[in-house]
Amino acid sequence: MNSKTEEVLRKDIRKSYNNKLIQKFINAGLEEIRACINCGTCTGSCPSGKRTALRVRSAIKKALDGDESILKDKDIWFCSTCYYCYERCPRNIPVTDMIIKLRNIAVEEGYILDNHFDLAYNVFYKTCHAISAIGENNKKWRELRESYDLPSLPPTVHSYPEAVKECQKLMREVKFKQLLDKIKKKKKKDNKNIK
Amino acid sequence: MNKSALKYGFFLGCVIPNRYPMIERSIRDVFEELNIELIDLAGASCCPAPGVFRSFHILTWLVIAARNLSLSEELKVSPVTGCNGCYGTLRDVWYDLEHDPQLKMKVNEELRKIGKSYTGKYEPKHVVQVLYQDLGLDYLKDYIKYKFSDLKVAVHYGCHIIKPSIKRPWNKEYESPTFLDELVELTGAKSIDYKDKYLCCGAGGALRSGFNEVAADFTKEKLINIRKAKADIIITCCPFCQLQFDLGQKEVSNIFRDEIKKPFTIPVIYITQLIGLSMGIDPNRLGLIKNHNIKDVSPFISLDPFLKLIKKQLI
Ligand code: SF4
Numbered sequence: 001m002n003s004k005t006e007e008v009l010r011k012d013i014r015k016s017y018n019n020k021l022i023q024k025f026i027n028a029g030l031e032e033i034r035a036c037i038n039c040g041t042c043t044g045s046c047p048s049g050k051r052t053a054l055r056v057r058s059a060i061k062k063a064l065d066g067d068e069s070i071l072k073d074k075d076i077w078f079c080s081t082c083y084y085c086y087e088r089c090p091r092n093i094p095v096t097d098m099i100i101k102l103r104n105i106a107v108e109e110g111y112i113l114d115n116h117f118d119l120a121y122n123v124f125y126k127t128c129h130a131i132s133a134i135g136e137n138n139k140k141w142r143e144l145r146e147s148y149d150l151p152s153l154p155p156t157v158h159s160y161p162e163a164v165k166e167c168q169k170l171m172r173e174v175k176f177k178q179l180l181d182k183i184k185k186k187k188k189k190d191n192k193n194i195k
Numbered sequence: 196m197n198k199s200a201l202k203y204g205f206f207l208g209c210v211i212p213n214r215y216p217m218i219e220r221s222i223r224d225v226f227e228e229l230n231i232e233l234i235d236l237a238g239a240s241c242c243p244a245p246g247v248f249r250s251f252h253i254l255t256w257l258v259i260a261a262r263n264l265s266l267s268e269e270l271k272v273s274p275v276t277g278c279n280g281c282y283g284t285l286r287d288v289w290y291d292l293e294h295d296p297q298l299k300m301k302v303n304e305e306l307r308k309i310g311k312s313y314t315g316k317y318e319p320k321h322v323v324q325v326l327y328q329d330l331g332l333d334y335l336k337d338y339i340k341y342k343f344s345d346l347k348v349a350v351h352y353g354c355h356i357i358k359p360s361i362k363r364p365w366n367k368e369y370e371s372p373t374f375l376d377e378l379v380e381l382t383g384a385k386s387i388d389y390k391d392k393y394l395c396c397g398a399g400g401a402l403r404s405g406f407n408e409v410a411a412d413f414t415k416e417k418l419i420n421i422r423k424a425k426a427d428i429i430i431t432c433c434p435f436c437q438l439q440f441d442l443g444q445k446e447v448s449n450i451f452r453d454e455i456k457k458p459f460t461i462p463v464i465y466i467t468q469l470i471g472l473s474m475g476i477d478p479n480r481l482g483l484i485k486n487h488n489i490k491d492v493s494p495f496i497s498l499d500p501f502l503k504l505i506k507k508q509l510i
């Protein structure tokens with residue numbers, strides 16, 4: 001593409017998209033999304049789209065159009081973050097980061113799978129690990145560690161309660177804990193979830 | 196060349212210490228054999244996992260990762276991790292904060308509340324990166340005591356050790372890097388070609404925890420290709436890929452039993468388990484021989500076919 005065409009295209013694109021969803025991308029420093037030319041390279045590179053309903057190009061397009069139905073669509077959770085779309089996009093859009101941002105906005109609005117909520121709330125916030133070795137049902141993993149001549153708990157947050165407190169404080173300071181609490185309440189009340 | 200002064204902060208993550216301790220053991224033992232010092236990053240947390248927690252709340256991902264990075268800064272060493280997921284997080288956060296001074300300031304504001312700070316002076320590394328770049332094949336060569344004479348290996352890189360390529364140390368090579376194959380072939384083993392070798396295992400991006408059967412569908416495709424290429428063993432450089440090929444292999448054999456006909460039984464081990472063996476480290480310590488009676492733990496796919504195969508080779 002010569003630079004003149006590029007310029008015209010850019011101008012045109014800049015003007016044509018302006019909505020709440022796009023504003024969130026722009027605020028997050030991801031305004032590159034507006035440079036999408038709908039070429040479909042991302043969808044063509046996507047190993048997830050081969051087997052699921054995820055169509056990256058159309059997810060990006062929906063975000064551009066301000067179509068908020070994308071937020072409760074489970075398709076955006078089918079991305080394995082393999083980064084092929086990101087690497088191959090001819091407009092240098094960090095496509096995978098866009099999906100992550102879309103997911104963030106979805107969670108902000110209370111759309112999160114039960115499994116994911118449980119992992120965030122009951123494992124990550126509580127233990128500060130994503131997979132833990134504490135508690136009765138993880139006894140076998142502690143024994144396995146010992147069988148390899150390792151202390152039954154690793155020298156991570158698992159061995160330092162004050163480190164857990166530090167991480168939890170950070171999660172409250174950035175309002176993650178509050179977000180999780182809000183979602184918990186919401187989940188109980190209206191059973192709002194991803195379709 | 197004196198490389199024995201090298202030291203790193205050992206970032207364990209979650210899957211390695213809590214589900215695949217034999218990987219932790221093998222990294223510790225291999226590094227010790229190589230005279231490289233690993234200092235534990237006491238009180239480190241989940242990196243946080245880039246697929247799940249980054250998807251939920253980017254700011255949480257940033258500050259918790261920066262706290263982890265600050266632990267190695269306190270020790271004045273680069274952190275090293277054996278996990279592609281942790282590597283992805285630590286490296287991306289390091290890169291992103293280096294390129295966004297304002298964001299770095301904001302993250303530091305949060306860290307200050309727990310009495311920590313972050314500068315970004317120390318580059319986060321992967322175990323494979325230390326072996327391949329900091330030490331190098333020439334250096335490692337001298338430590339190889341035994342060589343396999345007939346072992347066909349299917350190498351699985353995973354995604355986040357190579358991508359996003361601009362934030363990785365491999366000269367932007369992401370379509371077909373060779374560093375892991377070269378490390379494998381140092382042991383005399385042959386890294387075989389198989390279809391879509393660089394395809395994702397399917398576990399990442401919150402997929403395994405969200406939609407296990409979709410993750411398994413990725414893994415099935417890889418396993419079919421690996422079986423077709425007649426590999427004796429799969430080598431990984433990520434415990435989450437390893438879990439997906441190990442426990443996930445059982446799940447694939449179950450979910451897709453009609454389609455695949457014969458269940459999959461391909462042994463899966465981690466790169467330092469293989470190299471360690473070649474360096475003459477006790478296979479018991481490397482987690483290659485079962486020396487306990489604990490039920491339902493890793494490895495879920497038996498390593499016996501591999502052990503049988505190499506028995507006569509490693510003399
Ligand atoms: S590859 Fe890039 S430019 Fe093409 S459709 Fe996807 S996001 Fe848009």
Ligand code: SF4
Binds near residue numbers: 078
């Ligand atoms: S990063 Fe996600 S959306 Fe992009 S190609 Fe990979 S699976 Fe598809």
